[in-house]
Amino acid sequence: MSGMEQFKCPSCGGAVEFNAGTQNLKCPYCDSEFDIEALKTKEEAKAQKKDDQFSWDEMASNQWAEGETDGLKVYACKACGGEIVGDENMGATTCPYCGNQIVMTGQFSGVLKPDYIIPFKYDKKQAKAAFEEFIRSRQFVPKMFTTQKHIDEIKGIYVPFWLFDADAEGEATYDATVTHITTNGKYQTTEIKHYSATREGTMKFNKVPVDGSSRIADDMMESIEPFYFDEAVEFNTAYLAGYAADKYDVSDENSIERANERIKKSVELALEQTVTGYRKGRHVEIYDAVTPEWSSVDIQNGKAKYALYPVWMLSATYKGKPYTFAMNGQTGKFIGDLPADEGALKKFFWKRTAVIGTIIYVAGIALLLI
Amino acid sequence: MKKMITIMLAIVMAMAMTVTTYADQEVYIFDEASWITTASESELNEKAAGIYDKTGIIVSYLCIEDAGSDGTYAYAEVAYEENFGDKDGILLIESKEKWSVYKQGKAEDIFDAADEDAMWAACSSKDYYNEGADAYLDVVSGILADEGIVAGAEEESQPATPVIDDNHPARFVDGADLLTADEEAELEGKLDEISTRQDFDVVVVTTDSLGGKTPEAFADDYFDYKGYGMGTDDDGILFAISMGERKWAISTHAYGIYAFTDAGQKYITDNITPYMSDGDFVTAFDQFADYCDDYVTQARTGEPYDVDNMPDQLGILAYVMWLFPAYGIGAVIAFFLKRSKKKSLQTAMMRNDASDYWSDFHLTKEYDMFLHRELITVELSDDDDDDDGGSSIHVSSSGRSHGGSSGSF
Incomplete structure (x- = not known):
C-alpha cells in the first residue's frame, strides 16, 4: 500500500496502530496515545531541521597611523616567551604571567591597532586591598598563605579582547512534559503528557568579548566578566602610560568559535525560558520538565572589533606553587584559585561526620522507639 | 508562679478525673469512649448482673479511647478497684489500640491466658462494640458454666507453691x-x-x-x-x-x-x-x-x-548495628560538604553563555502541541509483604x- 505512513511511538519506538474508538493512534506496546496530526507535524519538522549558520562579515581592521607607535616598546620574557607592550616608562621589569625578568627587545610594530579601550578604574592599592579581602572572606585558605601575604607582584595589564557584535536568530524544539500521579486503590497511575514546543526568536549581541591572548587563562578572563562597553573609549596610546599591554596572538578569526558557542548557548537559554506551559484557551498546563531536543542558530551581520580591557594580575607563590589572581580593572570583580588548607578540611570532614552521624543515629533510634 | 501552680493543679486534677468512678454497684459495663448506645449498655448490664447473681463472679467490660502512658492493664486495675473493691471478678478493658484482662480473687484461678484470648477473640470478632461486649459476656459465662462455678460455693484450695508432677513425661x-x-x-x-x-x-x-x-x-x-x-x-x-x-x-x-x-x-x-x-x-x-x-x-x-x-538483646544489637550506617551516611554528607568548601576556593571558570551582552529579544514563533500520553500503572507494594507479626x-x-x-x- 503506497502512501501508507508508518509512525513510530515516541515513547518506546514500537510501530503505532490506529484506534478507531478514539480516532487516535495508539501504541500497542506501551499504551501511549497520540494525535495523528501532531505526530505528522513533528515528523515533518524533523525532516526540515537546519544547521547552525554563522556569518561574520566584518573583521577588525584598524591600522596604526604613521608615527603613532613610536613611543611603544616591546618587552620579551626570556622564560615564557611572552611579549609585552609598554611605553618607555612602563616600569614593569617582570613578566605579568610568569614573574620572570623581561627585557626591552625593540620598537613596537606590526599587529592591528585597537579600536577601543576601557581605562583602568581601580588602582594598584585597591587591587591589593581586594586581594586581602578576597582571601580573608574565604574559609580553608591556609593560615600561612593569609598571614604571609604571598603576593609577588601586582601588575595592571591591558588585555587584548576581540569584541563580537551580531544579530542572532534562533530556532529550537523542546520536549516538555506534564506529569500527574493518581492513586486508585492498590494502583498508582502516572500519566505523562508529552508536548512538543517550538520557539523562534531574534536577539542582538553587543560586544561579546573573547580574550585574544593565549598566555592568559581563558577561564580567568571569562570569570572576571562582565565588562561594560559603554565606558569604553576610542583607543589612544596615552592610556597605556604606566601600564603594560599585551598583544593579541590569537586572531579574531580563531576566536570566533568561542563567540559562536557562547552566543548559541544564550539563544538556547533565552528561548528555553519561554517554554513554560501549554495554553489552550484559558486552560494552562504548567510544564514540569523541559528537555531541549534540537536547536539551530543563525548569526548574521557579525562584526569583530579589537579592544584592550583593564585587568589587574596578581601572582603569589605558596609552597613552591604559583597562584594567579585577576581583578577586573573596571568593575573590581576579583577571582582566582586559592590553595586549600588540607589539614583544616580534614578536621572539618571529621567534625561534620561526627555531628551529622550523631544526628542521624539519634533520629534513627528515636524512630525505632516510637 | 501562682499561675503556674494553678495550671499544674488543673492538669493533675484533669488526669485524676480520667479514671472515672461509678457509684452505682449495678453497673458492669463502662463505656468511657461512648462507643455503646445507652439502650444496649443497660441490656449488657442486666446480662452481667445475671452472671454475677448465678456465679458470684463480676464480669465487667470497659472501653476507653486511650489508656495513657500507664497502659490498659494498670487502668483496668484502678477502675476495677474503684468500682468493685476486692470482690472476685474479671474486667476486659479495650482501647483503640490495646486490650487487657484484669482478674481478681477467684477469677485469677478460673481463667487462664487461653481463656483471655478466647474472650478477646470473641469480643473483637464483632463489628459493633455492644455486640463485642455481649460476645465477651457469653464466653465468660460459658467458661464459668464449664468450670461449674456457682455463687456461694467454696473453691477447692489450690497449693500455694507449684509441685513438680512426677507422672509427667520427661522434659x-x-x-x-x-x-x-x-x-x-x-x-x-x-x-x-x-x-x-x-x-x-x-x-x-x-x-x-x-x-x-x-x-x-x-x-x-x-x-x-x-x-x-x-x-x-x-x-x-x-x-x-x-x-x-x-x-x-x-x-x-x-x-x-x-x-x-x-x-x-x-x-x-x-x-x-x-x-x-x-x-x-x-x-x-x-x-x-x-x-x-x-x-x-x-x-x-x-x-x-x-x-x-523483640527481646532486649536484639535492641542492643540494633543500637550497635545502626551506628555504622548512621555514621556512614554522616561521612558521605560530610564528604560532599568538604568538597563544596574546597570547590568554593576555586573561582576561575568558563562562562558558557553570553547573557551579559544580549538585548532586543523577540520571540517570533511560539507553538506548543500535544504529542502523546504515557500511562504507567504500578501496583503499590502490598502491606501484606511486611511481617505483621503473630x-x-x-x-x-x-x-x-x-x-x-x-x-x-
Missing part, C-alpha cells in the same frame, strides 16, 4: 545421647522447674533420625502423642533436633502458639543454632530453656515477643493446632 529426652548424665540431669531439672513454675511445658528432644517424617511433623507428633502440655489446654513448647538429618524443629501448642510468635521463634533459633552447629548442645539447650522462661513471662504481660517487640498455625497429624518452625544446623 528432656536425649535419644541421640548428646549430653552426659550430669548435664542431662541438670537440664532436666531446669526444664522441670521452669515448666512447673510457669505452668507451661518446655520440652527438648534429641533423636538420631526423624524416621521419615518432616522435622515439623516429628516435633508435633512427639508433643501430641507423648502427652506433653500443661493446664487444661496442654500449653507448651517442644524443641526437637535430629542428628541424622541435622535438622531442628519447634512445635508450640495452645498458649505456646501465643507466647512464641514466628519472629520470636526465629530470634531464639538464630541465637542457639550456631552452638548446635559447633556441637555445643549443652549451651544451646540451656539457652533455649532460658529463652522459653523469658518468653512465657513476657507473654503473660499481654505482649508476647514479636516483630515490633504466629502461623498448622494442624498436626492428631488434628490439633500447632505453631512452630524448623531448620538445619
Whole structure:
C-alpha cells in the first residue's frame, strides 16, 4: 500500500496502530496515545531541521597611523616567551604571567591597532586591598598563605579582547512534559503528557568579548566578566602610560568559535525560558520538565572589533606553587584559585561526620522507639 | 508562679478525673469512649448482673479511647478497684489500640491466658462494640458454666507453691545421647522447674533420625502423642533436633502458639543454632530453656515477643548495628560538604553563555502541541509483604493446632 505512513511511538519506538474508538493512534506496546496530526507535524519538522549558520562579515581592521607607535616598546620574557607592550616608562621589569625578568627587545610594530579601550578604574592599592579581602572572606585558605601575604607582584595589564557584535536568530524544539500521579486503590497511575514546543526568536549581541591572548587563562578572563562597553573609549596610546599591554596572538578569526558557542548557548537559554506551559484557551498546563531536543542558530551581520580591557594580575607563590589572581580593572570583580588548607578540611570532614552521624543515629533510634 | 501552680493543679486534677468512678454497684459495663448506645449498655448490664447473681463472679467490660502512658492493664486495675473493691471478678478493658484482662480473687484461678484470648477473640470478632461486649459476656459465662462455678460455693484450695508432677513425661529426652548424665540431669531439672513454675511445658528432644517424617511433623507428633502440655489446654513448647538429618524443629501448642510468635521463634533459633552447629548442645539447650522462661513471662504481660517487640538483646544489637550506617551516611554528607568548601576556593571558570551582552529579544514563533500520553500503572507494594507479626498455625497429624518452625544446623 503506497502512501501508507508508518509512525513510530515516541515513547518506546514500537510501530503505532490506529484506534478507531478514539480516532487516535495508539501504541500497542506501551499504551501511549497520540494525535495523528501532531505526530505528522513533528515528523515533518524533523525532516526540515537546519544547521547552525554563522556569518561574520566584518573583521577588525584598524591600522596604526604613521608615527603613532613610536613611543611603544616591546618587552620579551626570556622564560615564557611572552611579549609585552609598554611605553618607555612602563616600569614593569617582570613578566605579568610568569614573574620572570623581561627585557626591552625593540620598537613596537606590526599587529592591528585597537579600536577601543576601557581605562583602568581601580588602582594598584585597591587591587591589593581586594586581594586581602578576597582571601580573608574565604574559609580553608591556609593560615600561612593569609598571614604571609604571598603576593609577588601586582601588575595592571591591558588585555587584548576581540569584541563580537551580531544579530542572532534562533530556532529550537523542546520536549516538555506534564506529569500527574493518581492513586486508585492498590494502583498508582502516572500519566505523562508529552508536548512538543517550538520557539523562534531574534536577539542582538553587543560586544561579546573573547580574550585574544593565549598566555592568559581563558577561564580567568571569562570569570572576571562582565565588562561594560559603554565606558569604553576610542583607543589612544596615552592610556597605556604606566601600564603594560599585551598583544593579541590569537586572531579574531580563531576566536570566533568561542563567540559562536557562547552566543548559541544564550539563544538556547533565552528561548528555553519561554517554554513554560501549554495554553489552550484559558486552560494552562504548567510544564514540569523541559528537555531541549534540537536547536539551530543563525548569526548574521557579525562584526569583530579589537579592544584592550583593564585587568589587574596578581601572582603569589605558596609552597613552591604559583597562584594567579585577576581583578577586573573596571568593575573590581576579583577571582582566582586559592590553595586549600588540607589539614583544616580534614578536621572539618571529621567534625561534620561526627555531628551529622550523631544526628542521624539519634533520629534513627528515636524512630525505632516510637 | 501562682499561675503556674494553678495550671499544674488543673492538669493533675484533669488526669485524676480520667479514671472515672461509678457509684452505682449495678453497673458492669463502662463505656468511657461512648462507643455503646445507652439502650444496649443497660441490656449488657442486666446480662452481667445475671452472671454475677448465678456465679458470684463480676464480669465487667470497659472501653476507653486511650489508656495513657500507664497502659490498659494498670487502668483496668484502678477502675476495677474503684468500682468493685476486692470482690472476685474479671474486667476486659479495650482501647483503640490495646486490650487487657484484669482478674481478681477467684477469677485469677478460673481463667487462664487461653481463656483471655478466647474472650478477646470473641469480643473483637464483632463489628459493633455492644455486640463485642455481649460476645465477651457469653464466653465468660460459658467458661464459668464449664468450670461449674456457682455463687456461694467454696473453691477447692489450690497449693500455694507449684509441685513438680512426677507422672509427667520427661522434659528432656536425649535419644541421640548428646549430653552426659550430669548435664542431662541438670537440664532436666531446669526444664522441670521452669515448666512447673510457669505452668507451661518446655520440652527438648534429641533423636538420631526423624524416621521419615518432616522435622515439623516429628516435633508435633512427639508433643501430641507423648502427652506433653500443661493446664487444661496442654500449653507448651517442644524443641526437637535430629542428628541424622541435622535438622531442628519447634512445635508450640495452645498458649505456646501465643507466647512464641514466628519472629520470636526465629530470634531464639538464630541465637542457639550456631552452638548446635559447633556441637555445643549443652549451651544451646540451656539457652533455649532460658529463652522459653523469658518468653512465657513476657507473654503473660499481654505482649508476647514479636516483630515490633523483640527481646532486649536484639535492641542492643540494633543500637550497635545502626551506628555504622548512621555514621556512614554522616561521612558521605560530610564528604560532599568538604568538597563544596574546597570547590568554593576555586573561582576561575568558563562562562558558557553570553547573557551579559544580549538585548532586543523577540520571540517570533511560539507553538506548543500535544504529542502523546504515557500511562504507567504500578501496583503499590502490598502491606501484606511486611511481617505483621503473630504466629502461623498448622494442624498436626492428631488434628490439633500447632505453631512452630524448623531448620538445619
